[in-house]
Amino acid sequence: MSVEVLLFIIFNGLLYGMFLFMLSSGLTLIFGMMGILNFAHASFFMIGAYLGYQISLYSSFWIAILLAPLLVGYIGAMVEKYGLRNVHKYGHIAELLFTFGLFYIIEEIVQMIWGKTPVAYKVPELLNFPLIQVSGMAYPAYSMFRLVLSVLIFIAIYRILAKTKTGLIIKASLTNPDMVAALGHNVPRVFSNVFGFGCGLAGLAGVMAGNVIGTEPSMALLLGPIVFVVVVTGGLGSIKGALVASIIIGLMQTAAVSLEFNLNNIFQYLGYNIDINSTLNYFTNITISQLSPIVPYLLLIIILIARPRGLFGKRDV
Amino acid sequence: MSYHLELKNVKKDFGSTSIIRGVNLKVKKGEIHSLIGPNGAGKSTLYNLISGVYNISSGTIIFNNQNIENLPSHEIYRLGLSRSFQITNIFPKLSVFENIRCGLLWNLRYKYSVTKMLDNDSNINEKTNEILSKISLIDFAKESAGLLSYADQRALEIGITLAGGAETILLDEPTAGMSKSETERATSLIRNIAKDRTVLIVEHDMGVVFDLSDTISVLVYGEIICSDKPINVRNNEKVKEAYLGTFGN
Amino acid sequence: MSSLFRNYKFIFYSILTFILLLLPILFSSSFVLTLFCKMGVLIIFSVAYNMLLGQTGLLSFGHAIYFGLAGYASMHFLSGINNNFLPSLPLPFLPFIGAFVGLILGVSIGYLSTKRVGTAFAMISLGFCELITALTLIFVVFFNGEDGIQADRVTGNDFLGITYGPQQEVYYLILFWCIFAVSIMYLLTKTPFGRMCNAVRDNQQRAEFIGYDVRKIRWMAFSLSAMFAGAAGSLHAINYEHIGFESVSLVQSGMVLFMAYIGGIGSFLGPIIGAISLTYLDTMLSDVTEAWVLYYGIIFVLVIAFAPQGIAGLILMHEPVVRNKPSLLKKLIFPYLIFGLSILILVIGFTTIIELIHSLKSNHSNLTIYWIKISNSNFLVWLTSIILAILGLFLCRKSYFRTKEVWNDVIENIKMSLVK
Numbered sequence: 001m002s003v004e005v006l007l008f009i010i011f012n013g014l015l016y017g018m019f020l021f022m023l024s025s026g027l028t029l030i031f032g033m034m035g036i037l038n039f040a041h042a043s044f045f046m047i048g049a050y051l052g053y054q055i056s057l058y059s060s061f062w063i064a065i066l067l068a069p070l071l072v073g074y075i076g077a078m079v080e081k082y083g084l085r086n087v088h089k090y091g092h093i094a095e096l097l098f099t100f101g102l103f104y105i106i107e108e109i110v111q112m113i114w115g116k117t118p119v120a121y122k123v124p125e126l127l128n129f130p131l132i133q134v135s136g137m138a139y140p141a142y143s144m145f146r147l148v149l150s151v152l153i154f155i156a157i158y159r160i161l162a163k164t165k166t167g168l169i170i171k172a173s174l175t176n177p178d179m180v181a182a183l184g185h186n187v188p189r190v191f192s193n194v195f196g197f198g199c200g201l202a203g204l205a206g207v208m209a210g211n212v213i214g215t216e217p218s219m220a221l222l223l224g225p226i227v228f229v230v231v232v233t234g235g236l237g238s239i240k241g242a243l244v245a246s247i248i249i250g251l252m253q254t255a256a257v258s259l260e261f262n263l264n265n266i267f268q269y270l271g272y273n274i275d276i277n278s279t280l281n282y283f284t285n286i287t288i289s290q291l292s293p294i295v296p297y298l299l300l301i302i303i304l305i306a307r308p309r310g311l312f313g314k315r316d317v
Numbered sequence: 318m319s320y321h322l323e324l325k326n327v328k329k330d331f332g333s334t335s336i337i338r339g340v341n342l343k344v345k346k347g348e349i350h351s352l353i354g355p356n357g358a359g360k361s362t363l364y365n366l367i368s369g370v371y372n373i374s375s376g377t378i379i380f381n382n383q384n385i386e387n388l389p390s391h392e393i394y395r396l397g398l399s400r401s402f403q404i405t406n407i408f409p410k411l412s413v414f415e416n417i418r419c420g421l422l423w424n425l426r427y428k429y430s431v432t433k434m435l436d437n438d439s440n441i442n443e444k445t446n447e448i449l450s451k452i453s454l455i456d457f458a459k460e461s462a463g464l465l466s467y468a469d470q471r472a473l474e475i476g477i478t479l480a481g482g483a484e485t486i487l488l489d490e491p492t493a494g495m496s497k498s499e500t501e502r503a504t505s506l507i508r509n510i511a512k513d514r515t516v517l518i519v520e521h522d523m524g525v526v527f528d529l530s531d532t533i534s535v536l537v538y539g540e541i542i543c544s545d546k547p548i549n550v551r552n553n554e555k556v557k558e559a560y561l562g563t564f565g566n
Numbered sequence: 567m568s569s570l571f572r573n574y575k576f577i578f579y580s581i582l583t584f585i586l587l588l589l590p591i592l593f594s595s596s597f598v599l600t601l602f603c604k605m606g607v608l609i610i611f612s613v614a615y616n617m618l619l620g621q622t623g624l625l626s627f628g629h630a631i632y633f634g635l636a637g638y639a640s641m642h643f644l645s646g647i648n649n650n651f652l653p654s655l656p657l658p659f660l661p662f663i664g665a666f667v668g669l670i671l672g673v674s675i676g677y678l679s680t681k682r683v684g685t686a687f688a689m690i691s692l693g694f695c696e697l698i699t700a701l702t703l704i705f706v707v708f709f710n711g712e713d714g715i716q717a718d719r720v721t722g723n724d725f726l727g728i729t730y731g732p733q734q735e736v737y738y739l740i741l742f743w744c745i746f747a748v749s750i751m752y753l754l755t756k757t758p759f760g761r762m763c764n765a766v767r768d769n770q771q772r773a774e775f776i777g778y779d780v781r782k783i784r785w786m787a788f789s790l791s792a793m794f795a796g797a798a799g800s801l802h803a804i805n806y807e808h809i810g811f812e813s814v815s816l817v818q819s820g821m822v823l824f825m826a827y828i829g830g831i832g833s834f835l836g837p838i839i840g841a842i843s844l845t846y847l848d849t850m851l852s853d854v855t856e857a858w859v860l861y862y863g864i865i866f867v868l869v870i871a872f873a874p875q876g877i878a879g880l881i882l883m884h885e886p887v888v889r890n891k892p893s894l895l896k897k898l899i900f901p902y903l904i905f906g907l908s909i910l911i912l913v914i915g916f917t918t919i920i921e922l923i924h925s926l927k928s929n930h931s932n933l934t935i936y937w938i939k940i941s942n943s944n945f946l947v948w949l950t951s952i953i954l955a956i957l958g959l960f961l962c963r964k965s966y967f968r969t970k971e972v973w974n975d976v977i978e979n980i981k982m983s984l985v986k
Contacts, residue, residue: 037685086871092685093625097827098870100627100820104863112857112923221816225696228689282707293700300693304686305678317686368775390774400775408768411761419765423777427758429786434756481776 004136009255011134015143017250018150022205023223024230025157025242026198032237033173033194035092036084039099042224043106044199048072048206049215050114053121061124069204076199077192084195085188103220111217118216146208153201157239170194229296233303235313244311249296256292320379321346321515322367322398322485327376327386329359329366329539336362338539339376344485344532349507349516351526354536355559360519361403363536364487368400369393380485395423399483403490403519405470407477409463413454416462416473418445420480445480452476452506468499475506485515492522504529527551535559586741590734599733600805605845606740607802610747612825612837614794617751619823620831621760622787623767624680625688627819628695629795632671634814635698636664636796637803638709644717644804654723657730661743661800668796669789676788680781683770695816702811714810717803730804740801747794752834754790763787824862828869830876839877857920886980894976901969908965912958918951 027041048068055064079102087098122128123142130138161167169190173180181187213219230249234241263284264274274281308316322344329337336359344350352360365371367378369390378386385393408416421441427433435441449455452472457465462473471491478486491507492500504525507516511529520526526533527547534544537559543550550556590599611633618624643663646652655663679690702709709715720731728735754760765773766783773780803809812818821844829840844862851858873880887894918935925933925942932941940947 035685037689083867083871090870090874093688094870094874096625096685096688097823098867100823101863101867101870104820104859105867108857108860108863112860112920112927115927225692225816228692232689279707282705286704290704294697294704297693297697297700301678301690301697304690304693305681308682308686317682317689370771389779390771391777391779394775394777402771406769406772406775408765408772410768411764415761415764419761419773420776422758422762429762429778429782430758431754431760431786431790433758434753435758435761436756477772477776 005258007134008137009251009258011139013251013254014247015147015250016254017247018147019205019209019246020226020230020250021243021246022150022153022208023202024227024234024246025154025239026201027227028231028234028237028239028242029157029170029201030195030198031231033170034191036095036099036195037092037228037231038195038198039096039224040102040106040220041099041199041202041227042220043103044072044076045202045206045209045223046110046215046217046220047075047106048203049121049210049219050110050119050206051203052207052210053114053119053215056121056124065204065207068207069200072203072206073196073200076203077196079199080192080195085191103224107217107220114217116217118214121211121215123211142212146212149208153204154239154243157201161239166190166193225300226296229300232300232317233310235310236315236317238310238312238314241310241312249299252295252299253292256295257289259288261289262287320344321381322517323379324363324367325377325379327363327366327378328374329362329371330374336539337366337373340536340539340541342534342541342544344515344517346515347513348531349511349518349529350532350534351518351520351530352534352536353520353523353526358536359539360536361489364400364489364519367393368398368487394481394483397483398485398487399478399481400487401474401478401489401491403493405467405474407462407470407473409461411462412459413462413465413473414445414449414458417448417476417480418442420477421445421448421482424480424482448476448480451479451509453502468495468502471495471503472506475503475510479510483514486510486517488516488518488520490519490521492520492525500525583745586745587738590737596733599737601845601849603733603737603740603805604849605842606737606744607798607805608822608825608841608845609744609838610801611795611798612822612829612841613748613751613834614791614798615822616826616831616834616837617754617763617791617794618787619826620833620836621755621767622763622784624683624784624788625823626691627688627816627823628691628693628698629791629822630814630816630818631675631695631698632668632792632795633799633802633822634702634809634811634818635671636667636799637809637813638715639667640664640800640803641715641717641809642708644719644721645715647721647723648718654721656723657719657721657804658739658742660804661797664800664803665793665797668799669793671796672789672792673785676785676792680784680788683784692816695814695819699811699815702814709811712811714808714813716808719804719807736805740805743797743801747797748838751794755834759783759786824866828866828876830878830880830882832875833878833882836876836878843877855917855921856924857917860920861917887976890980890983894979897972897976898969901965901972905962905965905969908958908961910958911954912962915951915954915956915958919948919955922948922951 023042023045026044027038030041031037051068051071052061052064055067083102084095084098087094123140127142127145128140131141131144132139161171169180169185173187173190180190210219226249230242230245233249234243234245263286264281267274267284274284276285303310304317310317320343322342324340324342327337327340327342328335340363342352342363352363354360362371366373366386369385369388369392372387376386377384380393380396380398383396385396385398408419411419418435418441421444422428425441425444427435427441446455446458449458452475454465454469454473454476457469462470465473475488475491478488488507492503495503500522507518507529510516518526518529530547532544533547533550535542535550535553535556542555542559543553545553589602593599593602611629615626615629618626618629640660640663643652643655643660647654675694679687679694682690703711719736720729730736730739755763762773762778762783765776766778766780770780773783799809799813802813825840825844826837827840828844829838830836848858848862851861855861869876875883884895887898914936918940921933921935922940922942925931931943932939934940942948
């Protein structure tokens with residue numbers, strides 16, 4: 001493997017990983033604190049992308065990136081307050097099912113408003129110029145902007161959790177939810193705020209990524225499950241875990257995509273040639289890059305079976 | 318002499334904290350053996366160790382001449398050691414009848430059968446009714462167990478434990494939270510079932526303990542400080558010290 | 567008394583079977599027959615699914631795997647017969663192949679998944695679902711990508727003189743399998759295994775302390791549920807003579823979850839009710855409205871929040887009233903009527919708004935809703951539907967609490983009479 005390919009993998013892996021982090025960090029907080037595995041988390045991401053598009057249509061991208069996450073966060077908090085809270089008494093499985101239904105509803109509403117085809121959400125002109133070249137590929141300034149912003153977000157969340165009172169309450173709730181309530185904190189309101197904050201983060205990820213990966217109604221379905229992979233791998237409620245897991249998954253998947261390697265190559269190396277007309281060839285000619293979509297799900301299953309607390313979690317899922 | 322249930326130097330640490338610090342306990346066959354001790358002495362933990370909910374850190378537990386430490390709960394149960402719980406532990410959505418019948422299943426060797434139709438099986442249904450009348454819940458047979466009163470749920474729980482047919486039963490605070498008349502009912506129920514069984518009880522109500530027990534063991538800070546007949550325990554200096562000391566705090 | 571009751575039951579089921587046998591004669595249109603066939607298949611699938619969700623308390627997001635993969639296996643088997651590559655198996659026995667495939671998959675995937683319960687179990691099932699869906703698009707030789715595979719169900723091997731060409735004959739095949747599979751699943755709930763499934767669902771720890779290995783119970787439930795899902799998948803493939811990757815996907819898994827849940831996971835009849843009503847609505851409404859999935863989702867979410875025991879639960883909760891004091895039902899009629907009316911107003915207002923919004927996307931400004939022609943450029947139409955929706959919402963809230971009050975009175979009344 002050449003240095004160029006390696007550089008390509010590392011750079012793209014980091015970009016993709018930081019995108020995954022932005023997408024999932026909110027859910028890590030929600031899941032850690034409330035035990036709710038929000039199936040609709042990627043739907044809030046999608047709402048963020050669409051609102052980003054709509055607002056930048058009327059004004060500019062820079063207003064959208066400020067306003068859209070706030071709106072998404074507000075929607076999230078309202079969903080918690082008027083929806084999830086009523087279901088809470090039936091347990092976590094009912095909550096999971098509720099968000100599963102919500103996932104369908106949001107997808108349909110988005111289709112109703114913006115249609116089934118992708119919308120033309122563009123990268124802001126200001127940052128749409130090639131900034132650096134990595135192994136022959138030019139990266140626009142916007143990619144660097146996203147990378148830097150997501151690192152800043154990570155630092156910000158980390159700081160909030162470590163230094164502020166809200167952070168203390170959130171962290172305490174990760175280990176002793178009942179005790180926090182007993183100490184007189186308005187846990188329902190904290191829940192609403194955390195849920196809203198988490199959704200807002202997803203919304204921000206949507207505004208930032210929608211113009212790169214394409215803003216369309218199926219984006220939630222495509223990205224939904226991978227959010228769980230990050231959250232579960234990183235560990236319940238661990239922001240650091242979410243970051244590490246995102247980068248690992250980002251690197252793994254980028255690496256897998258760039259490996260045009262298959263069993264035939266190995267057999268060839270060992271001195272056997274597989275007849276390309278044989279049935280066996282159907283299986284042996286499948287390259288690692290073709291298998292790359294299954295990598296995250298394999299990781300999800302293995303982690304849940306072998307180490308359900310993930311990389312940095314304190315409790316089992 | 319060999320004992321029915323014997324714990325030898327059993328220890329349990331949670332992280333760096335020792336909860337059980339070398340317990341030696343001998344339970345004779347057919348007796349009612351009470352385990353008492355101040356709050357936090359480790360009584361519930363000891364039960365969880367004996368019944369396989371937790372693994373022990375070191376030591377041995379011998380039941381019927383067989384080592385049972387660190388076996389999974391269902392296997393310990395199958396050797397004939399059953400238990401009730403401090404928190405009511407029943408099947409809340411099943412009917413009272415169904416609760417008892419489920420308790421009988423393994424005992425009557427139904428195992429995982431997918432072919433036997435239970436409703437037409439007069440053997441198990443009669444036995445279920447027998448137990449229901451023994452615990453005086455026959456009138457509520459069709460009700461959902463979760464709707465029973467607290468005392469009835471405790472009775473049901475003892476009923477499930479009975480249904481298992483185990484010759485040795487661990488009861489965890491069987492009268493906790495009960496009124497005086499309910500306690501009396503529970504006590505007579507325990508005396509009734511202890512006729513042909515070995516019973517180990519954890520209990521806070523000293524009236525019940527001294528009334529029922531053949532032997533009393535006192536657990537203080539993860540160690541048994543005394544194990545003797547009720548009358549001797551009452552006069553034991555170490556026990557007085559432990560209890561008065563605790564009450565003094 | 568009990569034998570009399572059993573006789574009634576027997577008569578009821580005989581009449582039901584008789585009606586089901588007559589259905590193709592009463593409704594000869596192929597559209598209706600296809601609908602019935604679809605219902606039959608989905609009844610098996612959702613009852614099988616509920617064996618896991620309702621009976622054993624395990625939420626799976628990946629049950630379509632067994633449904634879909636068994637369908638693929640059946641299609642391959644069928645084309646194997648057609649190419650004289652495999653021995654000729656009469657079509658009615660093909661679902662056994664599907665059931666076998668489902669069982670094998672259930673045993674192996676279940677072995678891994680049942681190590682966990684609750685949310686972790688649900689996530690593992692989701693992981694497997696996505697994994698297998700991705701594989702169907704990778705292993706083109708077996709799954710044929712997005713096109714899926716098809717095979718002719720008329721193998722030329724007339725079993726008892728039946729070719730299974732006409733839809734009517736397929737209806738009888740599915741009817742037979744539906745009665746057969748559902749009866750077995752019903753009887754399973756009466757066995758020690760079936761009862762212990764409920765016990766494990768209610769209280770895992772207690773189940774261990776009556777001697778059962780709870781994981782083994784979960785594993786068995788998982789495998790058997792997958793087996794019946796496999797039989798259903800096989801029938802699905804036979805019915806359409808085609809199977810595609812969407813039948814193993816999350817969408818299919820979600821659909822069976824919706825059916826079981828909306829029907830009611832607490833009772834055996836629930837998933838059957840769910841499968842029938844949702845298949846009916848799906849077929850009827852998908853032609854009329856584009857927003858069907860939205861309504862689907864909203865119904866699901868409302869059921870979770872307000873009626874977690876589903877339609878069957880709503881019906882069954884009246885059972886104690888009927889048993890003890892049927893006269894009290896009269897008290898409930900009026901509040902129910904008012905509540906029903908409020909819901910109707912809300913539904914009319916809300917759906918009209920949704921349909922109006924949808925019509926904005928199309929070129930036509932006229933649409934027909936509830937047999938009335940309206941125009942989306944008419945301001946009054948918008949205003950009316952918004953007022954209806956708000957009024958309906960308001961009335962629903964009011965009458966919901968009122969109905970609940972009356973209901974609580976009735977239940978109190980019955981409790982009091984029981985104590986005496």
